[in-house]
Amino acid sequence: MYTLDIDKVHFLRDVWQKKPLLITQGFKDFVDPIAADELAGLACEEEISSRIVVTKDNDWEVIQGPFEDYDDRGETHWQLLVQAVNHWYPDSQPLVEAFRFLPDWRFDDLMASFATPLGGVGPHIDNYDVFIIQGEGERRWRVGDKGEHQRRNNDPMSPMVEDFEPIIDVVLKKGDVLYIPPGFPHSGETLTMAMSYSVGFRAPSQQELLTQVADSLIDSNGGQQRFTSIDEPANPGLLSQSQQQGIMALLAQLAQDPSSYQSMLGKMLSQNRFELDICEGEEPLNVEELQELLAEGASIARIGGLKVLQLEADSEPRLFINGEEFQVPGINQEHLSILSREVHLDTELAQQLCESAAVSELLVQLINQGLFFLGE
Structure with missing residues (x-):
């Protein structure tokens, strides 16, 4: 279990999306949710997004995964980054849960990184909020102030910027957390072999x-x-x-007009950028079988990274799940709220919900689609 040691009310009011913040020992007695060799194994999988960043003299080389081995990488100047670890490695989900005081629709993914000494990414600016959590080892982070920063090589499309004057310059140790909002330049450098984790949050752009x-x-x-217009200019070219x-x-x-945008927003914001680990069963389940399994002590959970969203003041009774709209007439607002809030339904709660035939049918549908699964 991971508990982030901050005053959440103060953070949301005075810090969130306003300024960077160092949270020393944000996680007391922090334990890495994944080992370096397990992370390296995930990066060998075709469906998992991964990359190696090699640090060179004032430059970086990015090599996209999957990777067969790491024998030729050496012991310094590189790092391995694996996206959406929470989709594929269930033991990492409790770390994500520590940040659910922020809305699920903003949550992007949990990225894990293994870095060798002198490995890192140079000065850059992200367009999303990120919490950087230090695991084993140490990394130095520098964060600059928001403002006009010259892009690397005068390329307006590059996320890289020229060096900056830091307002935070710190060596993160195990359990430390660094929050960086969009628009603030930052760079990290690895001092010792290190594991670190980035919990990212995005919002859609106008585009x-x-x-x-x-x-x-x-x-x-x-x-x-x-x-339609009521008058026209005298100049026909105007x-x-x-x-x-x-x-x-x-x-x-x-x-x-909510009817014009609610469905679009629900589908858009419940969609993941990274592939999910869909777990369809061999045989489809029916409502009677679900009831029997719950009576035997089964529980129900979402697959890693799945977003289940409910729209406040929605014009229709529905949920939005993984970019799809699920119409659920007959399910009351309390049940919709529970389904959008709870990642895991223990046996007792699942049985209570399934007293509603509409909820039972929805859960069977989600289990058969591989979006939810049964646990012991």
Whole structure:
């Protein structure tokens, strides 16, 4: 069990998305949730996103996985990074749980890193919030202030920046946590063989939102309203300011109509960037069999990384799971809240929920799709 030692009310009010924060011994008596050799084994798998970053003189080489072995890597100047470890390694889920005071829709993944001395990534800026947790070993982190930072080689698309004046310069030790919001430059350097973990949180960009809105409207054949004007400029080559505003107001109208965006948001924000470890059973389950298994002491849990979202003030009774909409007429709000909140349903809670036929049918559907699974 992992408990993050911070004042969550203070953090959300004064720190979250505002400024970096060093949380010394944020996890007391921290135990690495995965060993270096186990992480190396995950990076051998085709379906798991991994990469090796090799540190060179003022430069870095990125090698994408999967990897067959690491014999030629040497003992310094490189690190292995594996994304979405929580999808594939159940023992890492308790570390994710420590950060669920932040909403699931923002959560991206748990990335784990094994780094050799002098391995690291140079100064860069991320567009997401990240908590860096130090496991075994030590790494030095430098964080700069938000502002105008020159991109590496004057490339506006590069996440890399030129060096910066640090406002935090610290050697992280086992159990220390460093929080960095979007836009703050930072760089890490490994001092000893080290394990570290990054818990990332993302929000959609305007570009992503507009793309999803357009796709959703095309799929539903919505968004058919056109602009009308009450006057026209004397110059036929002129697009008046009022017309510009009126045309763009069509988009604002969509944003004011929940029926136009709720389904799109639910699907978009419940979708994972990284592949899930879907665990479909050999034989489909039915409601009667589920009831029998629960009576024998079975429990029900989500697969690692699965997002189950409920929209407040939703226009319909539904859940959004892994980018799909699940209509659930007959399930009350309390049950929807439990299903969106609880990652694991113990036997007693699962039996209580399954007193509702609608809940039983939904859980059977999710188990048969490999999104939920039965445990002992």
